[in-house]
Amino acid sequence: MNYELFKSIHNLSGHSQVLDNFMVFITNNAIYMFALALLILWIFGGKTIKRAVLYAGGTGLIALVVNVLIAQIYYEPRPFVTHHVQTLIPHVADSSFPSDHSTGAFTIAIAMWFRCKNIGIPMFILALLTGFSRIWAGLHYPFDVVGSLIVAVVVSYVIVKLSRLFDPLINWIISTYDSIFGKKNRSNKSSRT
Structure with a gap:
């Protein structure tokens, strides 16, 4: 079923x-x-917003570590290794499950959605497109992307539940940033007046 779904999406490539x-x-x-966003x-x-950014970035990194652990336990060959698949871009033949690109995208989007829905929603749409593009290009099976979504949801949820543990570090990073860069901005504004 996974391969049949893969073919139905990947076979759309090569026509346009x-x-x-x-x-x-x-x-x-x-x-x-x-990253730019x-x-x-x-x-x-x-x-x-700064708190949301730190949580989204940190949660994304944790999810990618989870992916590495999953790949150590379970190896899934990529579609182009197991089947005759013409990929749109070259890629190393490492483990296919779960997709790191999709996991990073989904996790950042979901972590942002937990804290700022109006930013998280467009990010989630881009994450869906990222997962779809990985299948379209012949690099991942659909279940690799679904696995990425599951990792993203679970890790994001756990981090939200444990946020009281991380809040002191997050607050310290923001206050340190503000103390270094905020004073320059305030002194520049006061020198203009």
Whole structure:
């Protein structure tokens, strides 16, 4: 069933250069788009947004560590290793389950959604597109992406439940940042007046 689902999505590739290029762009660059979004939110956001950014980034890193542990326990060959699949981009033949790109994208989006829904929702749409693009490009099975979503939900939920443990560190990072960079901004504003 997993392979049949994979074929139904991957077989859409190769018919439109525009769509293929779009999917390759997403599969290669979505993680950088998430990183850029977090950086912009950190720079221009208030304390609440900064907290959401730190939690989203930290939760994403923890989820990727969970992926590494899963890959050590369970090895799933990639579709192009097991079957005759023409990938849109080259990739090493490491474990397919779960998808690291999808896990990172889903986890950042879900962690952000827990704290700031209006930002988390568009991020989640981009995460769905990221997972879909990984299948389209021939790099992952659909269940790899579903596995990534499950890892993202579980890790994000656990971190939310344990946030009281992390809050002192998060608050310290924000206050340290504000004490270093906030004073410069205040002194620049006061020198202009």
